[in-house]
Amino acid sequence: MNRIEIIRSHQIKLNEKYKRLMERAYNFRQTDASLSDLSEYKAIKLLNKINKLNYLYREQQQQAS
Numbered sequence: 001m002n003r004i005e006i007i008r009s010h011q012i013k014l015n016e017k018y019k020r021l022m023e024r025a026y027n028f029r030q031t032d033a034s035l036s037d038l039s040e041y042k043a044i045k046l047l048n049k050i051n052k053l054n055y056l057y058r059e060q061q062q063q064a065s
Contacts, residue, residue, distance in 0.1 A: 003060055007053055007057045011053045011054070011057065014049060014050050017046060018046045018050060021039050021046065022039075022043045024039045025037075025039035025040040025043060
């Protein structure tokens, strides 16, 4: 597997985890505000990692072209 494929597969995994965390935060919003906030905080941190990977992915694609 080359570098671009590794980055892309990691992005996909992180996106799925991000969606689960955001859904969990939404579901807890009415019942437990602290759990909702915690899930949303984790999702935001994960989104930061996803954005960094997006940057790397674009950079690797440009170098490959």
